[in-house]
Amino acid sequence: MIALLLAQTIAITGGTVYPVSGPKVAEASVLIRDGRIVAVGTNVAIPSGATRIDAKGKWVTPGLIDGAGQLGLVEISAVPATREGSVQGDTIAAAFNVAEGINPASTLIPVTRIEGITTALAVPSGNLVSGQAVLIDLDGATIEQMVVKSPVGIVADLSESGKDDAGGSRAGIPARLRQVFRDALEYERRKTDFSRAQMRPLAASAGDLEALLPVLHGRVSLIALANRRSDIETALRLAKEFRLKLILAGAAEGWEIAGAIAAAGVPVLVEPMDNIPGYDSLGIRYENAALLAKAGVTVALLETDTHKSRNLRQQAGNAVSYGMTWDQALRAVTLSPAEIFGVADRYGSLEPGKVANVVVWSGDPFEFTTGVEHVLIRGKEIPLKSRQTELFERYKRLPPTY
Amino acid sequence: MRSSLSLLLALVSACASAGGRTHATPGPAPAAAAATRPAAAEESTSVARPQYPSTYARHSNPPVVIRNATIMTATGQEIPNGSILLKDGRIVAVGMKVDAPADAVVVDGTGKYVTPGLIDDHSHLGVYAAPGTDAESDGNEATNPVTAEVWAEHSFWPQDPQIPLAMAGGITTIQALPGSANLIGGRSAILKLIPARTVQEMKFPGARYGLKMACGENPKRVYGRRGGPSTRMGNMAGYRAAFIQAESYRRKWDAWNKDHKGDPPERNLRTESLAEVLRGNMYVQNHCYRADEMAQMLDLAHEFGFKIRSFHHAVESYKIADLLAKEGTSVSVWADWWGFKEEAMDGIQQNAALNQQAGGRPIIHSDDPSGIQRLNQEAAKAMYAGQRSGIPITRDQALRWITVNPAWALGLDSIVGTLEPGKMADVVVWSGDPFSVYSKAVQVYNDGWLTYDRADPAHQPRTDFELGQMPAPGSDR
Numbered sequence: 027m028i029a030l031l032l033a034q035t036i037a038i039t040g041g042t043v044y045p046v047s048g049p050k051v052a053e054a055s056v057l058i059r060d061g062r063i064v065a066v067g068t069n070v071a072i073p074s075g076a077t078r079i080d081a082k083g084k085w086v087t088p089g090l091i092d093g094a095g096q097l098g099l100v101e102i103s104a105v106p107a108t109r110e111g112s113v114q115g116d117t118i119a120a121a122f123n124v125a126e127g128i129n130p131a132s133t134l135i136p137v138t139r140i141e142g143i144t145t146a147l148a149v150p151s152g153n154l155v156s157g158q159a160v161l162i163d164l165d166g167a168t169i170e171q172m173v174v175k176s177p178v179g180i181v182a183d184l185s186e187s188g189k190d191d192a193g194g195s196r197a198g199i200p201a202r203l204r205q206v207f208r209d210a211l212e213y214e215r216r217k218t219d220f221s222r223a224q225m226r227p228l229a230a231s232a233g234d235l236e237a238l239l240p241v242l243h244g245r246v247s248l249i250a251l252a253n254r255r256s257d258i259e260t261a262l263r264l265a266k267e268f269r270l271k272l273i274l275a276g277a278a279e280g281w282e283i284a285g286a287i288a289a290a291g292v293p294v295l296v297e298p299m300d301n302i303p304g305y306d307s308l309g310i311r312y313e314n315a316a317l318l319a320k321a322g323v324t325v326a327l328l329e330t331d332t333h334k335s336r337n338l339r340q341q342a343g344n345a346v347s348y349g350m351t352w353d354q355a356l357r358a359v360t361l362s363p364a365e366i367f368g369v370a371d372r373y374g375s376l377e378p379g380k381v382a383n384v385v386v387w388s389g390d391p392f393e394f395t396t397g398v399e400h401v402l403i404r405g406k407e408i409p410l411k412s413r414q415t416e417l418f419e420r421y422k423r424l425p426p427t428y
Numbered sequence: 429m430r431s432s433l434s435l436l437l438a439l440v441s442a443c444a445s446a447g448g449r450t451h452a453t454p455g456p457a458p459a460a461a462a463a464t465r466p467a468a469a470e471e472s473t474s475v476a477r478p479q480y481p482s483t484y485a486r487h488s489n490p491p492v493v494i495r496n497a498t499i500m501t502a503t504g505q506e507i508p509n510g511s512i513l514l515k516d517g518r519i520v521a522v523g524m525k526v527d528a529p530a531d532a533v534v535v536d537g538t539g540k541y542v543t544p545g546l547i548d549d550h551s552h553l554g555v556y557a558a559p560g561t562d563a564e565s566d567g568n569e570a571t572n573p574v575t576a577e578v579w580a581e582h583s584f585w586p587q588d589p590q591i592p593l594a595m596a597g598g599i600t601t602i603q604a605l606p607g608s609a610n611l612i613g614g615r616s617a618i619l620k621l622i623p624a625r626t627v628q629e630m631k632f633p634g635a636r637y638g639l640k641m642a643c644g645e646n647p648k649r650v651y652g653r654r655g656g657p658s659t660r661m662g663n664m665a666g667y668r669a670a671f672i673q674a675e676s677y678r679r680k681w682d683a684w685n686k687d688h689k690g691d692p693p694e695r696n697l698r699t700e701s702l703a704e705v706l707r708g709n710m711y712v713q714n715h716c717y718r719a720d721e722m723a724q725m726l727d728l729a730h731e732f733g734f735k736i737r738s739f740h741h742a743v744e745s746y747k748i749a750d751l752l753a754k755e756g757t758s759v760s761v762w763a764d765w766w767g768f769k770e771e772a773m774d775g776i777q778q779n780a781a782l783n784q785q786a787g788g789r790p791i792i793h794s795d796d797p798s799g800i801q802r803l804n805q806e807a808a809k810a811m812y813a814g815q816r817s818g819i820p821i822t823r824d825q826a827l828r829w830i831t832v833n834p835a836w837a838l839g840l841d842s843i844v845g846t847l848e849p850g851k852m853a854d855v856v857v858w859s860g861d862p863f864s865v866y867s868k869a870v871q872v873y874n875d876g877w878l879t880y881d882r883a884d885p886a887h888q889p890r891t892d893f894e895l896g897q898m899p900a901p902g903s904d905r
Contacts, residue, residue, distance in 0.1 A: 308898045309898065344802075394812045395863075414766075417774055421746050422778070422817070
């Protein structure tokens with residue numbers, strides 16, 4: 027049975043294909059076998075046994091990637107029993123990996139994927155160091171089947187809210203992080219001493235320090251939340267001091283120092299439709315994503331509200347409204363997040379060898395007129411059903427039949 | 429993004445007459461049109477003194493004619509290559525051929541769209557102002573489950589930097605509501621969204637107050653450990669007790685008002701607001717998510733003889749759309765919010781469309797300083813979600829969801845909400861189809877006054893809050 031499924035060959039034919047890695051191709055086909063893309067183009071030989079999806083007049087893109095939210099980690103925001111995204115009692119929760127909190131049966135997953143989002147970052151929240159974010163595909167009966175990469179990065183809060191766990195001052199945040207980072211490196215050098223209790227007390231638990239080592243060795247990213255310009259600069263400074271692989275998240279005032287961010291080679295995760303000023307981000311504005319991209323920063327666009335992850339395409343459309351090119355915006359919800367999260371060898375574009383996360387749209391994916399016609403995750407066609415479509419079917423004629 | 433927490437885990441802060449004619453001829457003279465302003469609320473209550481009157485005054489402006497645009501009237505018409513003339517705060521003419529006076533400012537509308545000014549009947553601008561600290565948290569008087577005595581206008585801060593953002597989204601009128609912590613949260617403020625020093629200057633002249641009520645989880649969460657209510661049945665008992673008091677209060681005052689004999693009854697602000705609802709002078713604006721609870725609230729309204737003007741949020745209204753249509757209660761809903769609490773779990777994208785299909789009066793509201801900037805986009809999502817599910821929502825219907833339907837919920841549909849001669853000149857010029865994600869409001873006229881112009885920084889008002897601490901649009905700092 028499994029072998030049979032794996033052997034499935036699907037051909038999406040005749041659509042306008044947006045590979046993202048290259049220019050769009052009209053009347054092209056995407057051939058998928060064993061969950062992978064095997065060919066893309068106008069001269070693809072379709073095997074006789076292939077299942078055909080007619081995409082004539084349609085747009086074909088990679089599945090969209092939302093680099094934010096807590097899909098699988100939250101069911102009902104106001105019900106703590108259904109929230110798994112943060113851990114209590116550990117302000118440096120570096121060892122907290124959210125993967126085993128993911129609920130593959132979450133109703134949010136079908137709701138989101140049938141709107142063309144196929145992959146998302148599940149991100150821990152709270153604490154000065156929140157924990158480890160993991161990238162998941164929005165299909166699979168088990169956590170193992172869903173996880174694309176774990177961890178993608180360790181999240182640290184360098185914004186206003188991080189102060190709570192740093193003595194109440196912004197200056198306390200990098201001070202605390204430096205201490206933790208140094209202790210992690212010392213712990214690594216002196217594990218024997220540590221196990222013999224011959225070390226002074228460390229700034230975090232051994233497990234959390236251990237978990238930070240891949241970050242300190244540049245193998246795993248530090249995802250730093252920072253909005254105020256000075257906080258972004260602090261993140262850049264820390265990254266330089268400890269030679270970290272940094273990802274900036276939020277970066278509301280990033281546009282003010284876009285050149286410096288670009289020069290540091292640091293990518294940024296931005297929510298385009300956010301422009302409500304607070305003391306953490308008085309310079310917040312709609313043009314942030316466009317100005318960062320223009321300066322040469324690798325930008326990924328976000329929808330941060332987990333229940334609204336399906337609105338990632340509205341976020342992208344609004345980014346275009348405020349100055350991104352359409353091509354930049356499409357890249358910023360596909361290939362750019364794949365690059366930022368270190369999975370561009372498998373995700374983010376329609377190219378032979380890549381995982382077959384593919385969406386067939388009735389038109390421009392960012393436009394409200396457009397509907398999703400087909401969603402494939404790892405080469406499997408996803409039924410366009412969710413709890414919400416069931417509710418609609420029940421109540422579209424009143425009174426309902428129970 | 430108020431905090432980094434909301435970056436990766438956004439927390440929902442929400443308390444949570446189709447005319448069909450093309451008007452090619454000038455409409456009634458502005459003087460005549462002025463008669464369509466709402467009649468002042470019937471003499472009532474307990475006092476003859478002025479009660480916090482509006483000081484709103486129209487800004488004088490030259491006439492404006494917008495030519496060669498697609499005019500979406502919200503009365504069933506979409507006029508290509510149309511024109512519209514605004515004069516003395518009124519719409520004078522709409523149609524294919526419109527004569528304009530020689531002194532009229534001519535706006536080239538080529539490629540552009542014109543709609544009525546958008547109306548958000550559920551906003552907390554000014555009462556939950558940015559920058560969002562405790563100092564600006566003035567929306568919930570969470571000290572008693574019934575606070576009908578508080579008025580949102582007394583919290584409203586005209587320098588909220590979120591106001592210009594909403595103006596740039598084409599909003600011309602809002603209902604600023606108290607929050608939903610309380611069973612009865614207080615009076616709403618119906619405001620023209622214009623730059624002003626005082627809330628009085630923004631108060632929509634003659635508009636009736638709304639009374640904010642809230643069902644369900646919020647009141648019982650807030651008061652469950654503070655003396656109640658702690659259950660939904662407790663909520664119901666709370667509303668009933670309040671209205672029983674109001675009936676008695678109303679009887680006493682109505683009797684005294686007949687002959688003014690003897691000492692007047694003692695004045696009570698709380699019951700006075702409720703008595704105004706019973707007299708039909710104030711509209712009930714009811715935060716309520718679940719279908720079964722809305723049905724309970726309709727029973728409450730029947731028991732005390734008032735009407736619920738609109739159920740707000742109403743994420744399950746599609747389940748009882750027939751009942752609501754029959755009752756004549758509108759629904760103020762989101763396009764696609766759901767899941768932030770249990771009573772919001774059954775939200776579906778076809779909610780507005782199903783209410784329209786059932787003959788109801790859907791409204792797309794924001795309840796959000798971000799969403800209010802894109803009410804057109806929210807209406808678009810809800811319209812296309814309906815269409816894709818086989819519900820034939822028209823563009824005009826969807827436009828009405830954000831114009832004349834919310835105007836109706838506020839009792840202002842004879843004055844604003846459509847592009848018809850005689851109506852107040854609340855008009856938005858869009859860069860393209862307002863239902864496209866790529867379109868933006870380029871000009872906003874409020875009572876004929878150009879309050880926002882995307883091409884002209886002189887018409888991009890900035891609040892005091894912004895000066896010296898927020899960069900001006902399009903500039904560095």
